[in-house]
Amino acid sequence: MATYHLKTPLAKEDLAxxxxxxxxLLSGIIYSxxxxxHKRMVDAxxxxxxxxxxxxxxxxxxxxxxxxxxxxxxxxAGPTTSYxxxxxxxxxxxxxxxATIGKGxxxxxxxxxxxxxxxxxxxxxxxxxxxxxxCIKSAEVIAYEDxxxxxxRRLTVEDFPLLVINDAHGGELYVTPTLS
Amino acid sequence: MKNISAQTLHSHVVAMILKANKIIRDDxxxxxxxxxxxxxxxxxxxxxxQLLENAEYAATSGLPLCQDTGLAVFFVEYGEDVRIEGGSLxxxxxxxxxxxxxxxxxxxxxxxxxxxxxxxxxxxxxIHTDLVPGETLRIRYMAKGGGSENMSRATMLTPSQGWKGxxxxxxxxxxxxxxxxxxxxxxxxxxxxxxDMAPILAKQALxxxxxxSHPDPEIAAREQELTEAINALGxxxxxxxxxxxxxxxxxxxxxxxxxxxxxxxNVQCHSSRHGEVIL
Numbered sequence: 001m002a003t004y005h006l007k008t009p010l011a012k013e014d015l016a017x018x019x020x021x022x023x024x025l026l027s028g029i030i031y032s033x034x035x036x037x038h039k040r041m042v043d044a045x046x047x048x049x050x051x052x053x054x055x056x057x058x059x060x061x062x063x064x065x066x067x068x069x070x071x072x073x074x075x076x077a078g079p080t081t082s083y084x085x086x087x088x089x090x091x092x093x094x095x096x097x098x099a100t101i102g103k104g105x106x107x108x109x110x111x112x113x114x115x116x117x118x119x120x121x122x123x124x125x126x127x128x129x130x131x132x133x134x135c136i137k138s139a140e141v142i143a144y145e146d147x148x149x150x151x152x153r154r155l156t157v158e159d160f161p162l163l164v165i166n167d168a169h170g171g172e173l174y175v176t177p178t179l180s
Numbered sequence: 181m182k183n184i185s186a187q188t189l190h191s192h193v194v195a196m197i198l199k200a201n202k203i204i205r206d207d208x209x210x211x212x213x214x215x216x217x218x219x220x221x222x223x224x225x226x227x228x229x230q231l232l233e234n235a236e237y238a239a240t241s242g243l244p245l246c247q248d249t250g251l252a253v254f255f256v257e258y259g260e261d262v263r264i265e266g267g268s269l270x271x272x273x274x275x276x277x278x279x280x281x282x283x284x285x286x287x288x289x290x291x292x293x294x295x296x297x298x299x300x301x302x303x304x305x306x307i308h309t310d311l312v313p314g315e316t317l318r319i320r321y322m323a324k325g326g327g328s329e330n331m332s333r334a335t336m337l338t339p340s341q342g343w344k345g346x347x348x349x350x351x352x353x354x355x356x357x358x359x360x361x362x363x364x365x366x367x368x369x370x371x372x373x374x375x376d377m378a379p380i381l382a383k384q385a386l387x388x389x390x391x392x393s394h395p396d397p398e399i400a401a402r403e404q405e406l407t408e409a410i411n412a413l414g415x416x417x418x419x420x421x422x423x424x425x426x427x428x429x430x431x432x433x434x435x436x437x438x439x440x441x442x443x444x445x446n447v448q449c450h451s452s453r454h455g456e457v458i459l
Contacts, residue, residue: 066249066285067285076247076287083360103359103360104327104360126246126327127246127362131234133243163420174420175358179355
């Protein structure tokens with residue numbers, strides 16, 4: 001288990017070295033998007049329109065924040081459950097998406113896409129939204145403003161603590177439950 | 181007859197919502213500390229360390245513990261000799277929800293199920309009301325997040341499946357939920373009633389403080405059995421392995437039809453946020 005300080009955009013060699021169980025302290029620009037924003041992004045691709053940000057080497061954070069009080073860059077900002085974005089993730093990894101950030105298990109199609117296209121899935125601590133907000137230095141809505149909390153935001157993060165759940169080599173960190 | 185002004189009630193409900201979302205409950209805090217001490221791996225201990233730090237920061241910053249401040253769920257016991265002056269119960273709870281979620285910087289998570297368009301103010305609140313004798317008004321509030329609610333299930337077992345069927349359904353559900361509902365969870369189980377009643381029992385069970393077992397020793401023993409079986413899954417905090425998959429199982433039971441055995445599991449994430457107003 002190693003610790004890596006990584007910066008976005010994520011290079012393929014950055015991603016390929018990661019093993020499930022490693023710690024990543026992520027800095028740079030990441031993008032928040034969850035259910036409704038993913039649907040719009042994929043609809044845009046279907047219409048040959050461009051995505052709201054450069055997907056190559058990007059990190060998408062599955063998160064919809066609480067509103068920011070005055071003096072705060074963002075409100076509470078913890079991860080949402082990732083499987084709801086499984087329907088969209090393989091296509092985005094195929095376009096060069098480097099990492100997704102969330103909580104909870106991914107399906108086999110997403111895990112395969114990460115292996116095929118050299119991507120990773122990083123886990124943030126669910127229910128620690130207040131704490132995580134301290135790593136987010138700025139937040140700006142860049143697309144789908146009408147979606148409110150679900151709009152796409154450009155976030156500047158510093159040393160966002162993450163665990164590699166799925167690496168690009170088929171590794172999986174989540175425990176398989178023991179059913180007696 | 182006891183008169184309660186709508187304005188007084190409104191203020192109490194707003195304060196309850198804000199406190200529930202920003203200040204960790206004492207029983208949850210204690211449960212985190214106890215569970216942390218029982219974990220042996222660094223990663224499981226680290227998750228609890230983060231959750232404890234999160235709670236401390238939420239309290240000092242005024243930010244909500246979790247960005248998913250849920251749908252606003254209310255269970256009301258409305259004394260028949262209580263009169264709310266200057267507004268209906270429904271209007272008071274709705275307006276208090278709107279004000280608290282706006283002024284408290286809580287996320288508005290309610291949307292149209294088809295268009296997915298956000299309603300903009302976190303209404304409608306989910307309101308369950310029981311008329312009871314007397315002149316007391318008791319309102320319990322829960323901030324129910326989507327991640328754990330999505331892992332909840334209900335089923336209609338046959339009487340022949342009995343306790344083993346109930347046990348298998350609950351444990352299997354928590355195994356399949358795995359890391360998704362933000363373990364360690366609190367697992368609400370409703371047994372009996374009709375198809376609609378079992379999930380309501382399961383949700384009501386989640387209001388019981390973590391250290392408090394069911395007053396009926398037989399049901400308390402079943403809660404303990406389920407707690408041990410779920411923790412034997414080894415899912416652990418955040419699904420990363422460990423001894424604490426759930427902090428507790430809370431079960432509520434009522435008689436059912438001779439043909440039926442309704443069972444519901446309402447999963448609560450570790451961020452168990454609820455409060456109570458009694459007037």
